Amino acid sequence: MSTHAAPARPEDHDALGVREYLHLVWQRIRGGETGILPVLGGFILVSIIFQVLDQQYLTAGNLINLLVQSAVFMLLGMAEVLVLLLGEIDLSVGFVAGVSAVVLAWLAQPQVGWPWWATILAALVVTALIGLLQGSLVTRIGLPSFVVTLGGLLFWNGVMLFVLGNGGAILIRDDVLVQISSGTLSRPVGWVVMIVLVALWAALMWRRDARRRTSSLPAPPLALTITKIVAAFAGGAGLILLANADRGIRAPVYGLPWVVLVVLAVLLVWSFLLGRRRFGVYVYAVGGNAEAARRAGINLARIRTAGFVLCSLTAGIAGIVYASRLRSISTSMDGGTLVLYAVAAAVIGGTSLFGGRGKAIHGVLGGVVIAAINNGMGLLGFSAAAKYVVTAVVLVVAVTIDALARRRQSG
Amino acid sequence: MPATRGAATAADTQTLLRLTGVSKAFGPVQALTDVRLDVPAGAVTALVGDNGAGKSTLIKCISGISPPDAGTIAWKGREVRIDSPTVANDLGIQTVYQDLALCDNLDIVQNMFLGRERLRRGQLNELSMEQAAAQTLSELAVTTVRSVRQLVASLSGGQRQSVAIAKAVLWQSELVIMDEPTAALGVAQTRMVLDLVRTLVERGQAVLLVSHNLLDVFEVADRIAVMRQGRLVDVRPTARTNQAIVVDLMTTGETSRSVEQAT
Known part of the structure; x- marks a missing residue:
């Protein structure tokens, strides 16, 4: 760093010191851009509480279980983020996921006999069309999204019950479909996948920071970039070590669950779309x-409709994961609770209910927190009633943080 | 009276925008009647008038927010239909709105490039946009902004107005329309914005300034157009008018004074 030419003007921080950079970050946080800090803090807090109350909580087996349990919440949370960003809401995601699961399971039955990939494709096409329908009602006719998707919640629940029949269920026997949730990578493949992903991420970040430095734009200090990369490797290695530990009770079970990669893929695609593409801006x-x-020439209807389509599509993916985990879809699926968890996940993660602030990662982190509360209270033997109460309290706390941050930002 | 600005009068500059017979009604309310206005290049044309005189409606017609019912708009001598903000932007008309039309949740760079992001292989070219935004702001001598990656929510009123104007400069708009740019600003910030207006004109851009504040108008405008009850009643160079005349025109539509009479 010492060879770097002195900046021409003092306000050109092309070579920020670590301290200076951290100071800027701190200023942002104080200005109300808290990002993912509250939810990370919340997750650590929840984890400490449950670990103190029950030593079972922080075991490799339970943590990986937690990750698998939270997959549906994470996906639905990300779905909700996409519409909350637009200042809209989608209350139908729970039962749209249900419809997706029904389409998948129905087509995969032996008497229908579609191959696994075709059933997935069909489920996703159907849910995208549902999003297109609901989005068009909101944008073209100008109905409030609250009402349209509340109608959707009932309607798609009805459609699900209609197909499944009273108290009915469809089992999934297809091997691949079942593996989505319960299959795992072999130990060495888990390591390879982790190393490749982190290395790719590190290379991209390295290149971006290097470009900013050569263009004499403010860039994070080198030391911080390296710290981030080391931390990512450590985190990845920790995850793989946890996943590769034997968590079976009767037979050995180990390896990174496939579903983690599904969530990661959705997260990466949506983050790229929101952060790096014109559509995101x-x-x-x-x-x-x-x-x-509108005055900048943006086609509002098109962007809003696309938001609803992507939301329903993500809900469709969640539905596939849900059905895969239960190896069936039945009328007992509670899409109403799921949608509340989806909104809660997005908001707990840090996405604003008032529109314009949020990221895909918020859905993931919020989903983990919700699953952690469910999982931890389950371990402690609490009833569903107690879980609802605690989740509700966490949700209200999250919304309060959001509202306070907003007030701070505008004041 | 401020010093006259000799160079820019309607006679010796080329007409950039010409409105002829522009009319607009909202239901039974006739907001604009047969408006004729020329906006020359490289000069500040001020549009003044009492509340409800039709100033805002007129600039909405030009900026494509709500196109006129009748009349023609000619841009550089060619007749055009401006039926959306995009069309106006593409022609080179950029409007700085009273309510600023910035997104609080985006940073300065994103706001300045909103709707015209620079792409590189399908992705946002953040580097290029950030450099251009920073350069434009420093060209306009806007130095109070800490970082171009700041959210607009964290800016003061004057800074926000500067960003909105810088956006117009960045897009190399030939005509910048400003709707009450100093209405909500303090003294120092008003100074900053008025300086920016003159900077724009010195760079060869035309400015159409809508304002209530006659002090501001007389300070920066080369020509003053007066509207009353949806009609354009008078346009003349700043040198050939004064505040008393403008107030007469705004309130009664006519004046018996001449500029020789002291204000």
């Missing part, structure tokens, strides 16, 4: 100030 612009977006 437009989503934030529409959610932040729709009139400003």
Whole structure:
């Protein structure tokens, strides 16, 4: 760093010191851009509480279980983030996931006999069309999304019950479909996948920071970039070590669950779309100030409709994971509770209910927190009633943080 | 009276935008009647008038927010239909709105490039946009902004107005329309914005300034157009008018004074 030429003007921080950079970050946090800090803090807090109350909580087996349990919440949380960003809400995601599961299971029955990939494709196409329908009602006719998707919640629940029949269920016997949730990578493959993913991420981040430095734009200090990369490797290695430990009770079970990669893939694609593409900027612009977006020449209807389509599509993926985990879909699926968890996951993760602020990762982190509460209270033998109460309290706390951060930002 | 600005008068500059017979009604309310206005290049044309005189409606017609019912708009001598903000932007008309039309939740760079992001292999070219935004702001001598990656929510009123104007500069708009740019600003910030207006004109851009504040208008405008009850009643160079005349025109539509009479 010492060979770096002195900046021409003092305000050009092209070579920020670590301390200076951390100071800037701290200023942002104080300004209300708290990012993922509250939810990370919440997760650590929840984990400490449960670990103190029950030593079972922080075991390799339970943590990986937790990850698998939270997959549906994470996916639904990400789905909800996409519409919350636009300042809308989608209350139908739970039963849209249900419809997806029904389509998948129905087509995969031996008497219908579609191959596994075709059933997945069909489920996703159906859910995307549902999103298109609901999104069009909201944007073209101008109905409030609350009402349209509340109608959707009932309607798709009805459709599900209609197909499944009273108290009915469809079992899934297809091997691949079942493996989505319960299959695992072999130990060495888990390591390879982790190392490749982290290395790719590190290379991209390294290149981006290097470019900023050569263009004499403010860039994070080298030491921080290296710290991040080391931390990512450590985190990845920790995850693989946990996953590769034997967590079976009767027979040995080990390896990274496939479903973790499914969630990761959705997270990466949506993060890329929201963060690196023009579409993403437009989503934030529409959610932040729709009139400003319109005056900038952005087609509001198209962006909003696309948001609903992507939301329903993500809910469709969640439905596939749900059905795969239960190896069936039945009328006992509670889409109403799922949608509340989806909104809660997004908001607990740090996405604003008021539009314009949020990220895909918020759905994932919020989903983990919700699953952690469920899982930990389950271990402690609490009833569903107690779980609801605690989840509700966490949700209200999260919304309060959101509202306070907003007030701080505008004040 | 401030010093006259000799160079820019309607006679010796080329007409950038010409409105002819522009009319607009909202239901039974006739908001604009047969408006004729020329906006020359490289000069500040001020549009003044009492509340409800039709100033905002007129600029909405030009900026594509709500197109006129009748009349023609000619841009550089060619007749155009401006029926959306995008069309106006593509022609080179950029409007800085009274309510600023910035997104609080986006940073300065994102706001300045909103709707016209630079791409590189399908992805946002953040580097190029960030550099261009920083350069434009420093060209306009806007130095109070800490970082171009700051969220607009954290900016002061004057800074926000500067960002909105810088956006117009960045897009190399030939005509910048400003709707009450100093209405909500303090003294120092008003100064900053008025300086920016003159900077724009010195760079060869035309400015159409809508304002209530006659002090501001007389300070920066080369020509003053007065509207009353949906009609354009008078346009003349700043040198050939004064505040008393403008107030007469705004309130009664006519004046018996001449500029020789002291204000």
